[in-house]
Amino acid sequence: MPKETVILAYSGGLDTSCILKWLLDKQYEVICVLADVGQKEDFTAAEKKALKIGAKKVIVADVKQSFVEDYIWPAVQMGLVYEERYLLGTSLARPCISVALIEVAREYGAKYLAHGATGKGNDQVRFELCAYALKPDLKIIAPWRDVEFCCQFQGRQDLIAYAQQHGIEVSAKPATPWSTDANILHISYESGILEDPNTVAPENLYEMTVDPMTRAPCNPIRLVIQFDRGLPSSVEDLAGSRVYTKPLEMLDFLNRIGGSYGIGRIDIVENRFVGLKSRGVYETPGGTILFAAHQDLEVFALDREVLRTKQVLRDRMADYVYNGFWFSPEAIYARKCIELAEQRVSGKVTVELAPGYCRAVARKASNDVGALYNEQLVSMDVHGGYVPQDAGGFIAINAVRIREHVRAFGAYEVPTKKN
16 A cells, blocks of 8 residues: 655754654655744755655745745734733744645645644644644644654653664754754744753853843944834844845844844743643844834824724734634734724834843834824923813813722721831
8 A cells, every 4th residue: 555645844853853753664655844934954954864864755945935924024013922021933933834834735635744743832733723724634643642652752862862773863962952943033942951940041042142241232223113004114224324125134134133232032931822831931133123113103103092902902813823823713803903903003113222122212103194193282382282271170080989989988098117
């Protein structure tokens, strides 16, 4: 009988290299798909390694442009941030990679899709929900949920031993066994010594950013970031007198300049969708700068209540993306609603970069969209149409419920200091 074809989401790293060998031992014919989402990877070497292990074919799918334009830019537009800190670098890459996997599965008529996501993590959910949304009849092989596989391999140390036994070259070493996931938006680090949340991540772990305390430039610099309906449209380097207008070039420049200032590092414990808490270390230099600039322009341009409503949808959408529901009715709905609000978010923001942080220092709305900021109305030098006497009635109405609370339950007690 002919062998069944499996499409393997391949990274060239420890897990998927060992899984490739394991699938071959199970008599599957394996086509590896290595998605180029901007990670610093020797794709030629990864392809040769997979072919040496026994893959029938290795396809390197260059999806960098799609990743930036179809996933990262919309995430910036929506202001997505998970649990107030994580800019969803890995989460956003998964639907993009899934599209590439499904395209190959359709081309080769494959019935099976395999991945190396851990059975305790989020990626298994993301890959599989995306796959079912794009090709519902696909069958999933998830080795880290396979009883036989899990009995053979408890974790990364067993995989390292297995790789050495079968002559599989991997970059992971027993001394530094943390897991890394990289793309053009960020690099994430987890597992190994990072599993103890009280252990400080070693400085040599970071790859995109320098230590802001010791290696970042002392003098701050300024950039001007232009947005069109919430989407980044240009980045101007004021010091270098250069303007970047292509999404890939914009993000690459922001990563380089932000990384040189040590911007975008976070070390957090987050809530995984499957119910576990996990510790992750992330560096997202360019994304952090874009988020700060967009947030500043958004507050400047949007009506207060529209902004509040949008923020509710933003938080829901961040959950959808983190949990793997990029391709879902609720995500499509939330995104469309946010896009409607973002029609007013056009203009430019001047951001200042300094060691370890960035901040907006000036902003201006585009002429064609106007601005709700009324300089004359808010001025302390002229009334500008504002009637100060009206504030008395405004305060009196808002004081009604405060007075009623005091009438019913007594006056609020001011805490006194105890000696």
